Amino acid sequence: MEGIEGERSSYKLQPSRINNEDILFCIDIDPQSMAELKGATSGRPNGRPFTRLDAIKQAIVLFVNAKLTINPQHRFAFATLSDSVSWLRKEFSSEVESTVAAMRRLSATTSSSQPDLTTLFRLAAHEAKKSRMQGRILRVILFYCRSTVRPRHQWPVNQKLFTFDVMYLHDKPGPDNCPQEIYDSLVEALEHVTEYEGYILESGQGLARVLFRHMLILLSHPQQRCAQDYMDIPKSLVKKVPQAEPMLTEDNAPSSQ
Numbered sequence: 046m047e048g049i050e051g052e053r054s055s056y057k058l059q060p061s062r063i064n065n066e067d068i069l070f071c072i073d074i075d076p077q078s079m080a081e082l083k084g085a086t087s088g089r090p091n092g093r094p095f096t097r098l099d100a101i102k103q104a105i106v107l108f109v110n111a112k113l114t115i116n117p118q119h120r121f122a123f124a125t126l127s128d129s130v131s132w133l134r135k136e137f138s139s140e141v142e143s144t145v146a147a148m149r150r151l152s153a154t155t156s157s158s159q160p161d162l163t164t165l166f167r168l169a170a171h172e173a174k175k176s177r178m179q180g181r182i183l184r185v186i187l188f189y190c191r192s193t194v195r196p197r198h199q200w201p202v203n204q205k206l207f208t209f210d211v212m213y214l215h216d217k218p219g220p221d222n223c224p225q226e227i228y229d230s231l232v233e234a235l236e237h238v239t240e241y242e243g244y245i246l247e248s249g250q251g252l253a254r255v256l257f258r259h260m261l262i263l264l265s266h267p268q269q270r271c272a273q274d275y276m277d278i279p280k281s282l283v284k285k286v287p288q289a290e291p292m293l294t295e296d297n298a299p300s301s302q
Contacts, residue, residue, distance in 0.1 A: 063268050064182045065118040067137050069172065070105055071165055071187045073126045074098070074153045078190040080216065083251045097214050100253040101188050102148040104260045109144045111264055122172075123147045126187070127157045130164040137172075160191075162198035166238055173206040182240075183207040184267055187231075192216040193223065195230045200238055208267040209239040212259060213247040224249060241267035244276075 072078075078101070081094040112119050120137035121144055124130050134147045165185065173183035185207055189196070192215040211231045215224040228247055235243045246259040262276070 061268070063266060064180060065116065065120075066112075066266065067120050067122070067172065067176045067181050067183045068112070069122050069124060069137075069169060069183065069185045071124045071126050071130060071185060072098075072101055072105075072133075072151060073160070073188055073190040074151070075127065075157045075160075075191050075194075076153055076155065077192060077216075079153050080190070080251070082253050095253065097190050098151070098153055100256050101214075102151060103253070104256050106141075106144060106148060107257065108260050108264065109141055111261075113139060113141065115264070120181075123151075124165070124168070125151070126160055126162075126165065126189075127154045128159075129161050130168060159194050160196045162187075162196050162234060163200065166198060166200050169209075169238075170204065170206045177206075182267065184210065186210045186212065186263060188212045188214070189227075189231060190214050191227065193221055195223070195227050196234065197230075198234050198237070202237065205238060205240040207238070208241045209235050209243045210263055211235055211243070211245040212256070212263070213245065214256065215247065215249050217249055242270040242272055243267075244270075244273050 078098040079096045081096055082100055109121055112121075117139060120139050122135060122137045123133040123144075125133050133151060134143065138144075165187070169183060169185045176183045183206070187210070189211060211234075213224075213228060213231055215227065216222050218224055224247075228245070232245055235245055244262060244265075246262060248255040248259065
C-alpha cells in the first residue's frame with residue numbers, strides 16, 4: 046500500500062495563476078449592423094425592428110453581468126469599428142452602469158468602406174502591456190456584421206499580446222455577399238494575433254437567441270479553454286427517447302401472492 050500511495054502522490058496538478066481579465070469589446074457599426082432580426086419585435090417602441098445592433102447591446106450587458114458574477118475583478122472597455130477603430134469608452138471599468146451607459150451611446154454609421162483591423166490590434170497591444178503591468182490579461186471581442194466586405198490588417202507574426210475572439214453575424218450567401226470568404230479572413234486574423242486560444246463564432250440565421258447562446262461560450266476564460274475544434278457546447282436539446290418497458294420473464298414476473 047505504501048508503494049501505491051507513493052505512486053499516487055507523484056501525480057499532481059501544477060498550480061497556475063488565472064489572471065483577471067480586461068475585456069475590450071469592439072462593435073462593428075457598419076449599416077449592415079442594422080439588419081433586422083427574425084421574430085424579435087416584442088417590446089420595441091412603435092414596433093421598431095429589432096436589429097443586430099440591438100441584440101449585440103443586450104448580449105454585451107448580459108455578458109458583463111454574468112462575467113462579474115463569476116469574478117467581480119474583471120473590467121470592460123468599448124470601441125467601435127467603422128472604417129477604422131474609435132474609442133466608445135476608453136477606461137476599463139467593473140461597473141455595470143458604465144456598460145449600460147456605453148450601450149446607450151452606441152449607434153450605427155450611415156456609411157463605411159473596407160475596415161482596417163490594424164488600428165484595433167495596435168490599440169489592443171498598447172492596452173495589453175498596461176494590463177500585464179497590473180497582473181492582468183487583455184482580451185478583445187470583435188462583433189463583425191458585414192457580409193460584403195472583408196477586413197484587412199497588417200500585424201507582425203511574432204506579436205501575440207492579447208486574446209482575440211470574434212462574433213460574426215452575417216447574411217446568407219448571395220450574388221453580393223461572401224460570408225465564407227469574410228469568415229476565412231477573420232479566422233486568419235485571429236490565428237495571427239491571439240495569445241491564448243481564441244474563438245470565432247458565427248450566425249447567418251438572423252436569430253437573437255443564437256447570439257446569446259454564443260456569448261455564453263465566450264464567458265470562458267482564455268487560460269482555461271480547450272481548443273475550439275474540441276468544443277462541443279452548447280449541446281442541442283433533444284427529446285429523450287422513452288425507454289421500452291422490460292419484457293416479463295419468469296425471474297421478474299409479479300408475484301400473485
